[in-house]
Amino acid sequence: MTEKIAIPLNVNGEIREVVIRPADTLLDVLRNELSLTGAKPGCLNGDCGACSVIVGGTVYKSCIMLAVEAIDSKITTIEGLKNSPIQEAFIKHFAFQCGYCTPGFIINIQALLEKHSNPTYETIKEWLSSNICRCTSYEEIEGAVFSVVEKSSDE
């Protein structure tokens, strides 16, 4: 078995030292070493988006990314978001039920809005189709996104 290594991770504005196997995924390290359990395992295969986190400004599925790949990047997990407009919109629009997919969706939308302040519906769809929600009808999530984008798109 490979030796464990100590690496620093910059998570939600704090530098945290973790001792891990080089093969550990970012999702496992966030959850098990740092107790940041907001990012969820849904498939461990890149298919569902429940594990999404922002790494260096881009949204990644942390289940298919190694923790060592994130050294030197700023990592934002759902725990790093406080009172953001999209979180408030999710509550107002009842954009969640069981809440399991919610951190992944919110992080994804946050990253989207950081890149595109006024995205088209096509762009929203392209980004959000990487996440699965099994409880809502997606219409509620759509409503939450539109309310934050302000200008609702044409379609």
Next chain:
Amino acid sequence: MHIIGKGIMRKDSLEKVTGHAKYTADFESKKMLYGRLVTSPHAHANIKQIDTSSAEKINGIRAIITGENLPLTGEEMKDRYPIAKERVRYYGEVVAVVVADTPFQAMQAAEAIKVNYEFLPVVNSPSEALKADAPLLHPDLENYEKINMVYPVPGTNIASKTKIRKGNLEKGWQESEVIVEEAFAFRPSDHAAMETRAVFAQIHPDGMIELTASSQAPFMIKRLIADYFNVELGRIIVNTPLVGGAFGGKASVQLELLAYLATKAVNGRLVKIVNEREEDMVTSPGHIGLEAQVKLGCTKEGILKAAEILFLWDGGAYSDKAIDLSRAGAVDCTGPYHIDNIWCDSLCMYTNHPFPAPFRGFSHSEVHFAFERTMDVLAQKLNMDPLELRARNAILPGHTTPTQVVLNSSTVGNLPECIRKLKMLLNWEEGQVIDVGPNKVRAKGVSCVWKTSTIDPDASSGVILTFNKDGSINLISGVVEIGTATKTVLAQILAEKLKMDINEIHVQMGVNTQSTPEHWKTVASRGTFMAGRAVLTAAEDVIKQLKSLASFLLRASTEDLEVGYGKVYVREEPKQYIPIKEIAYGYSFPEGLSIGGQMIGRGTYILRGMTHLDKETGAGRPGPEWTVGAEGVEIELNTRDYTYRVLKAVAVIDVGKVLNEKTALGQVKGSMSMGLSFAARETFRFDREGRVLNPQLRTYRPLRFGEHPKYEAAFVETPHLDAPYGARGVGEHALIGMPAALGNSLSTALSVKINYLPMIPEVLWKMKERGK
């Protein structure tokens, strides 16, 4: 009413949008060991040998458990070893469990275990299972221990047979002038809740067994572990935190048994098992498949006279909840119509497929697909508007159900009103098919639905209310928060009753079976009804206590007092009052003398008047009331390549009373979404050897963002008198009509009968062009 009906914010909102909401797998401890399953890569085989020698040599391995010396399990009939013994009967069946210090070591060991199999012929569908020469999956069937209303046929693959005999079928055919007959089929599929099942368990030094499980049925876990493993009931505690979607799938007890065995194997140490997605889809129970034949007869005016129905359920390798599912399908086998003569055989068949758990709608979307598609075929033969045919036969107060329950205006909702609203919302009058060319048509399809909740006649629900010193209340109920916001609605019911601010009601989200009063199972859209009744009783209890203490402080008799707005006051002199917070913990006189103490309210509710069904006729009262609805979809279909888009989905449900507008809408739209996803794309793909080829979310592909239609939901409010504020169930009903409505729209658009699910373009193409 000050708070009932409003779209009150969910009590779990902040936890859930900040990532702090905790689900079972989120709990970690340094003390934990990790369990990992070894599963069968074959659907039917004898286990010749299990070689664990190299696995045992791996560091950190604490136990390897195989299927010797385990009791048979099963909720209605005991036919399954929790870990396979001698023989595997489905792809993904557990053959061993490894316990290790880390998940990685557990995985390594699981991979190092070598199992030697001898293949057996595979039963790949329920109709194959019925054949006289089919391999027998359970030669021991006649010796299995079973409960009431389970009727296996030993020497066959029939795990149970439910019969419905109402009226006189012969007479029905004689009175029929128009007759149609259709056949339907679909394979098992899955719930695919986003949270895979997870559980951790330990046995404390004093012998207390404690499990934490992602489950809809913590109290059932407790009961079944006690029963299967001969443990004292009171020595088992089950915790359930928030659950990440369930849809019926987490009402079955399966993984929890393995966690119990695992902790037992390591002297009670804490062991955690989390399903991988693949295991969650095939190893843990999924969504039942069905083959059905429906024959209907009616007069020229379209009045239904006879229904003859055969259901062959794909009950999978073990009967667990499948028997109950096959019974529930029989109970509402016809759809919401008045029919005098009904014959139905509902057979729960053993196959070499993964076995089913309940699925949202509990067999109803499945049987409605068959029945409501046949209704459209009948309407076409009659040359009658399909909604008109349904309206003419709509079930009404005074009519009887297939199990011969006489309905009244409380026990059945108002179907004609639902149909009327649906017509408007669907703009039905514009026509069912519109050519929007080139190669494009728009088409509408409809379906009516009904459902009762076939739950145990002795199921009960309890609630405890405890006061805080500031007069606020803790609401404690055994309902599991699976996403439906039931606990928010319970807080609304309490706030309404006590005329208090909902922010002063604190809801305990988690369940602990030792300190939380029992709620049978969080299923069947019964949480609000049963727990809501218990809340009302508990509130009455509190009111009585408040009044009796206040009576003496206010010097007025209890009959003259009212409770509300944080006070107990004299009805005619509201200025004469005492704040609740001054008596919630008893009352202290200025000199220090005190009386009373913390006020605690209690309430329980048990369903009324339910009975077992008669073996020969099915007669009996299976559930408290029938919720009805009318639903429709509008699609746009490309007639050249058979791709289509659902433009709009509509559901009109008689919910009795809307308790929380927002969460009710959320339940209805979420149901429609799941129903469309099931109908349009979800299925397990089996190869000839019965292996599931797509147990992953990239190959088993539920609807995603952007693929959703526009949803419209409307409510009719015919109160169910037994329920709090008259509310009927709302969590499942919108799902039930979606497969049939979609099938009817596609069949109409293509002028061909689409009787298979899922309705992917390839199926449409096959039905249309191969038929030529």
